[in-house]
Amino acid sequence: MTTYKIAVIPGDGIGKEVMAPALKVLDRVGELCGISFGYSHFDWSCETWLATGSMMPADGMDRLSQHDAILLGAVGYPTVPDHISLWGMLIPIRRDFDQYVNLRPVRLLPGVPCPLAGREPGDIDFWIVRENTEGEYSQIGGRFAEGSEAEGVVQTSVFTRRGTDRIIRYAFELARKLGRPHVSSATKSNGLFHSMPYWDERFSAMAAAYPDVRTDSHHIDILAARFVMHPDRFDVVVGSNLFGDILSDLGPGMTGTIAIAPSANINPEKKFPSMFEPVHGSAPDIAGQGIANPIGQIWAASMMLDHLGEPEAAAMILRAIEQVTATPGVALRTPDMGGTASTTTCGDAVVAALEQ
Amino acid sequence: MTTYKIAVIPGDGIGKEVMAPALKVLDRVGELCGISFGYSHFDWSCETWLATGSMMPADGMDRLSQHDAILLGAVGYPTVPDHISLWGMLIPIRRDFDQYVNLRPVRLLPGVPCPLAGREPGDIDFWIVRENTEGEYSQIGGRFAEGSEAEGVVQTSVFTRRGTDRIIRYAFELARKLGRPHVSSATKSNGLFHSMPYWDERFSAMAAAYPDVRTDSHHIDILAARFVMHPDRFDVVVGSNLFGDILSDLGPGMTGTIAIAPSANINPEKKFPSMFEPVHGSAPDIAGQGIANPIGQIWAASMMLDHLGEPEAAAMILRAIEQVTATPGVALRTPDMGGTASTTTCGDAVVAALEQ
Ligand SMILES: CC(C)[C@H](C(=O)O)[C@@H](O)C(=O)O
Ligand SMILES: CC(C)[C@H](C(=O)O)[C@@H](O)C(=O)O
Numbered sequence: 001m002t003t004y005k006i007a008v009i010p011g012d013g014i015g016k017e018v019m020a021p022a023l024k025v026l027d028r029v030g031e032l033c034g035i036s037f038g039y040s041h042f043d044w045s046c047e048t049w050l051a052t053g054s055m056m057p058a059d060g061m062d063r064l065s066q067h068d069a070i071l072l073g074a075v076g077y078p079t080v081p082d083h084i085s086l087w088g089m090l091i092p093i094r095r096d097f098d099q100y101v102n103l104r105p106v107r108l109l110p111g112v113p114c115p116l117a118g119r120e121p122g123d124i125d126f127w128i129v130r131e132n133t134e135g136e137y138s139q140i141g142g143r144f145a146e147g148s149e150a151e152g153v154v155q156t157s158v159f160t161r162r163g164t165d166r167i168i169r170y171a172f173e174l175a176r177k178l179g180r181p182h183v184s185s186a187t188k189s190n191g192l193f194h195s196m197p198y199w200d201e202r203f204s205a206m207a208a209a210y211p212d213v214r215t216d217s218h219h220i221d222i223l224a225a226r227f228v229m230h231p232d233r234f235d236v237v238v239g240s241n242l243f244g245d246i247l248s249d250l251g252p253g254m255t256g257t258i259a260i261a262p263s264a265n266i267n268p269e270k271k272f273p274s275m276f277e278p279v280h281g282s283a284p285d286i287a288g289q290g291i292a293n294p295i296g297q298i299w300a301a302s303m304m305l306d307h308l309g310e311p312e313a314a315a316m317i318l319r320a321i322e323q324v325t326a327t328p329g330v331a332l333r334t335p336d337m338g339g340t341a342s343t344t345t346c347g348d349a350v351v352a353a354l355e356q
Numbered sequence: 357m358t359t360y361k362i363a364v365i366p367g368d369g370i371g372k373e374v375m376a377p378a379l380k381v382l383d384r385v386g387e388l389c390g391i392s393f394g395y396s397h398f399d400w401s402c403e404t405w406l407a408t409g410s411m412m413p414a415d416g417m418d419r420l421s422q423h424d425a426i427l428l429g430a431v432g433y434p435t436v437p438d439h440i441s442l443w444g445m446l447i448p449i450r451r452d453f454d455q456y457v458n459l460r461p462v463r464l465l466p467g468v469p470c471p472l473a474g475r476e477p478g479d480i481d482f483w484i485v486r487e488n489t490e491g492e493y494s495q496i497g498g499r500f501a502e503g504s505e506a507e508g509v510v511q512t513s514v515f516t517r518r519g520t521d522r523i524i525r526y527a528f529e530l531a532r533k534l535g536r537p538h539v540s541s542a543t544k545s546n547g548l549f550h551s552m553p554y555w556d557e558r559f560s561a562m563a564a565a566y567p568d569v570r571t572d573s574h575h576i577d578i579l580a581a582r583f584v585m586h587p588d589r590f591d592v593v594v595g596s597n598l599f600g601d602i603l604s605d606l607g608p609g610m611t612g613t614i615a616i617a618p619s620a621n622i623n624p625e626k627k628f629p630s631m632f633e634p635v636h637g638s639a640p641d642i643a644g645q646g647i648a649n650p651i652g653q654i655w656a657a658s659m660m661l662d663h664l665g666e667p668e669a670a671a672m673i674l675r676a677i678e679q680v681t682a683t684p685g686v687a688l689r690t691p692d693m694g695g696t697a698s699t700t701t702c703g704d705a706v707v708a709a710l711e712q
Contacts, residue, residue: 082546117473139551152516155551160508190438194497195511197439221601226610245577253581
């Protein structure tokens, strides 16, 4: 029996609440598919930072590297500045493990009320491929003339050819693999004078190498509008770190609740462990109430299985999720989906749906 | 009789088509309100660039400065790189005339089919205040290791205290003036390490000076999702140059068509002329067919009148627009709104509605 070593980091807020259901689902799907999981639990979080001044211990990355994958809940706490907590754990893991692909599905699930008029499951079903290690997310820069009237800050984005090409190539390969040979690029070359014209140049160069794949390019402003007006027109959308981030919250927002969307931080070469997390954050406003929607975390576990080479187990989880969201009534839905279910009730419903 | 000197720059593509109806509307409203307009027509465009290598003549800014306001169509042409055309005219005008406020309404008009489920006019009605002179739009940066495997680009954003404070202050003042004392800030301080924590800091400092105004702050990713999920929760939204740009296309997209939304580039101190344009671009795909929706350009003319101190004339235009959009059937609507009207028919309908 294959045993996968999984590093489990619940993190903060509702991250701690949605992890238990995801592990229950993994264990049950493991029984059904003849695989098993060895979990290492890491309580690294903003509480760790408040107590120790670091989000994770000095040997944290070493310890994570001994695992096949990382399952992360959410990071963020009201009394810790976001840039401290995120640059202390989430972002370094993405970078040091070269998880340069952030892959996020945008899919309307059956039974989920859609904020877009007249859209059915099938109308909204595409993938966002987000660059995950460079670009706009950077610590390069700083403050000048601090404290004076002339004060300001500079912030520098870095786009390398290597970083740009590999994410764009991944998008083209994915489009081929899915049998949906169409890639849309998010740009803003009319406003951002250096970075985005370069992005466009590399996108065109890559497109030339994939003549079987249809392409289009959209400035990020109109692209956001087109997501809402024509979500059925997209197959694979590729964007920089920031643009991919924005689109991959907007997309799930358009499908009813960002609480169900997963996010895979992938090192495609499998040189380092990849990391799987829900798109949602730690949601301090509802933390502690036991009402967080566990589906994003469970779907993240499904993407993890796919990455580990267990596509059947992954698909089984996704079918179970869809069975739960498709169930009429309020009993199995958490409040964000208009229901009355607790985190545990919804999670147990997914476990139960697996058996069938 | 007051005569306003207006610099008219139709620009490229549909910019040339939607300008005539806007001037017709202005002339008629002038007759009705006892004001008049002296137009200077400037054919500066990408065609000028192709012919001369510049978007506008060397004394272009001088000539514009002799006007009370600028009415712009749209800039952009398939064979001219966007960063060349935009940094050759639109962006320098915004900067050199210190038009640091970009004000854009997001409003669902009667009769316009809304892509969001179950939303009526009144549910979507708020303002975006976008910083318009600094931030992410910058020419600072360049390419390194050109042509080699190690190639890349850097792009630097600049946020000054002066630039940040004045746009945030404008948002607070607007919220008070509208009697809707609520300002939402667009940030991304969890990912952009220097710029956005600084933005947050200045936003909090300003909020302290407006204790009567309720505030909230949203990372741009979740903010985009919230626009779609809860558009009724916003009153005044303030954002950086890039974030404001994205939100102010997403907003109009949510209200059915970006073709009706206007954009006011304002120098509040009136030291320099302000500039008024539609949010849409030059739309090469439909240019030359006479089917472009003129409402964005007409609404821009209404915002211009407001700025010039003619609020009654401005309101008269907006009422006429709403009367046209509220008219059932296809005859007065351009194709983007599901109708069969030409640009001229739709524009003439607004002129006719003014008389009533
Ligand atoms: C054309 C482009 C440079 C411009 C911008 O990004 O400012 C446009 O999108 C706008 O919003 O006015
Ligand atoms: C928490 C934050 C730094 C993060 C990001 O912007 O990458 C989150 O929004 C995400 O999308 O995973």
